[in-house]
Amino acid sequence: MRNSFARGISIVEIVIASAIIAISVVGIVGAIQIYLKITYQNSRETQAVLLLDETAEALQYLRDDSFSAHIEPLTNGIAYSVFWNGTGYELGSSTITLPYDMTRTVVFSEVERDGSDQIAGSGSVDEATKKATITIAWPYKGTTETIVSEMLIHDMYGN
Numbered sequence: 105m106r107n108s109f110a111r112g113i114s115i116v117e118i119v120i121a122s123a124i125i126a127i128s129v130v131g132i133v134g135a136i137q138i139y140l141k142i143t144y145q146n147s148r149e150t151q152a153v154l155l156l157d158e159t160a161e162a163l164q165y166l167r168d169d170s171f172s173a174h175i176e177p178l179t180n181g182i183a184y185s186v187f188w189n190g191t192g193y194e195l196g197s198s199t200i201t202l203p204y205d206m207t208r209t210v211v212f213s214e215v216e217r218d219g220s221d222q223i224a225g226s227g228s229v230d231e232a233t234k235k236a237t238i239t240i241a242w243p244y245k246g247t248t249e250t251i252v253s254e255m256l257i258h259d260m261y262g263n
Contacts, residue, residue: 106186145244148204152240152251157207159238162186162193163210163257171259175212175234183209206242213237223256232259 108127163186166174178184184195196204201207215233218224236256241250 105120121184138217147201148242148244148249149208149251152206152242152249155202155206155240155254156238156251157187159208159210159240159257160253163236163238163255165193167257167259168261170212170263171232171257172207172263175257176231178212178234180213180234181211186210204242208238208240209235212257230262233257 123165163175178195181195184197185198185200187194187196187200196209199207199209212234215230215235216224216227217230218227223230226240236255236257238253238255239250240252244247
């Protein structure tokens with residue numbers, strides 16, 4: 105009786121094994137491409153959240169330094185950029201492009217209070233408080249991705 109393994113590998117077996125390996129490689133490469141796209145987008149979103157947090161802290165820094173000098177004189181509805189001048193944060197009206205073509209803007213608006221001194225959609229304007237809308241934007245696949253946050257800046261130190 106002859107041993108069936110003594111004959112070697114047939115061409116059909118080689119073709120089947122090659123097809124299995126090729127399908128596996130294509131699947132792995134596809135999975136890696138999807139992983140890289142997700143990783144790229146997640147890293148941009150993480151950077152945007154960190155920029156948003158830094159911007160909120162910069163506004164608090166400016167408020168603490170002098171609300172009347174840094175926050176109060178700003179025009180409502182104008183987009184301002186936050187930047188570091190080497191010794192402290194500043195707000196400017198020119199657009200500053202950050203790494204990865206990200207931009208951050210802050211738009212201030214007035215805050216109104218009702219008769220109970222609660223923030224409301226109408227009432228008297230609170231001169232010691234401004235609403236800051238922070239927007240971080242970056243390009244992604246031909247569109248612009250954004251994250252937006254709002255915060256109130258109040259002249260809590262009377263400065």
